[in-house]
Amino acid sequence: MSHRFFLEAPITGDTVEIDGPEAHHLLHVMRAKIGAQVTLFDDSGAQFAAEIIAVGRKSATARVIARQEVSRELPIALTIAAALPKGDRLRWLVEKCVELGVTELTPLETERSVSLKKEKSLDKLRGYVIDASKQCERNRLMRIADSAALPAFWSHAPSSALRLIADPNASESVADLLPAEPTDVVVAIGPEGGFSPDEYQAALSAGWRGFRLGKRILRIETAALATAALIAAHYDRSGA
Secondary structure, three states, X not given: XXXXXXXXXXXXXXXXXXXXXXXXXXXXXXXXXXXXXXXXXXXXXXXXXEEEEEEOOOOEEEEEEEEEEOOXXXXXXXXXXXXXXXXXHHHHHHHHHHHHOOOEEXXXXXXXXXXXXXXXXXXXXXXXXXXXXXXXXXXXXXXEOOOEEOOHXXXXXXXXXXXXXXXXXXXXXHHHHOOOOOOOEEEEEOOOOOOOHHHHHHHHHOOOEEEEOOOOXXXXXXXXXXXXXXXXXXXXXXXX
């Protein structure tokens, strides 16, 4: 299996330049030489078999051999909207969401959570997305949306999607709520301590449905990933 590298610019020609962090990894970590076989992707949904034909100190040139249409996406759009944890827990959440096929991760600003720092933090999260996509061989990047504040988010989420909000006191499970036919899903996961009563009631009033994940109280990243895994397995199993 050849190593995978992400290119920001669309791959359209017979040759491409690999530079920046990807070139550093290619040249100084993998120590690739002329003739090395690599796989490139550009968030188009395709991947490209390529061969290194020139190397420099900070960049390399690759010849595109073939475009390969390989989809590893879920048959639905799955959005996880969560009050983000901190530190390594956040990185773990992002990486595993990518692996599970989540389409978009939306940071939620709630009464009991701390706002995400803007540009620098978002850039770091997007870097985690690229690294995880290379590892799990997704050819489309999970989007990191701008932070969304409650209660406005409840009404802004698409009404055509199944909108679910985590609630340990809910009577229904995720499996109870998922239809057999492919349906886009938006899942809201609260902060440590959960959504406030006002936030939760506002969600229900906007058409969201509460769900539970068992008898135990889960941390943010555990709840988000358990839910994503259940939804992904449901639609993969159904053959949707």
